[in-house]
Amino acid sequence: KQEVTQIPAALSVPEGENLVLNCSFTDSAIYNLQWFRQDPGKGLTSLLLIQSSQREQTSGRLNASLDKSSGRSTLYIAASQPGDSATYLCAVHGSSNTGKLIFGQGTTLQVKP
């Protein structure tokens, strides 16, 4: 059964710092991986989708990498800003071909001015 884990659970950094959020999954037979942002009490905003054939995806200050063989993905945020403060979730599409995502518990990021 696929399990997705995110470490750390919470992270606090000063503004301007580069940071890395980690996501690991137990079954490497994933189809793709999606990173989301969740603001308190709000919905999930898709940040990046990495197909299993890709090693990384970039969007602005965000870069996500995928290493299927080791069961890991990282989300790199460059030059963090207070507006980046949110919970970041990773989710994998596994063996099911119905669009079912399996989520990690998230990393709550606080960027201090």
Place this chain on the structure above:
Amino acid sequence: EPEVTQTPSHQVTQMGQEVILRCVPISNHLYFYWYRQILGQKVEFLVSFYNNEISEKSEIFDDQFSVERPDGSNFTLKIRSTKLEDSAMYFCASSPKAGRAGELFFGEGSRLTVL
């Protein structure tokens, strides 16, 4: 930018009552989903829906739950007889592509509180 919209944003109900949560997926999307998030817990898959039928459901999605696409735009989740443990944020999502290939786009959620 197109978005998934959900109503109501918050509903409070008494245990045993029926609840219908509504979603309007992005207009050219064909694949629809419901997820839920109990406070402090992971986001969990409930059901996926394509071509007017359920394509997969989780063990959470028992006989108390049903989904429907009553017209060309709405996608609903009905809980027949709510329990205290149904209190959660319910998210609707849609995707333009089939299954694993598709990027999922989520709505803002409907918070359900069962008293």
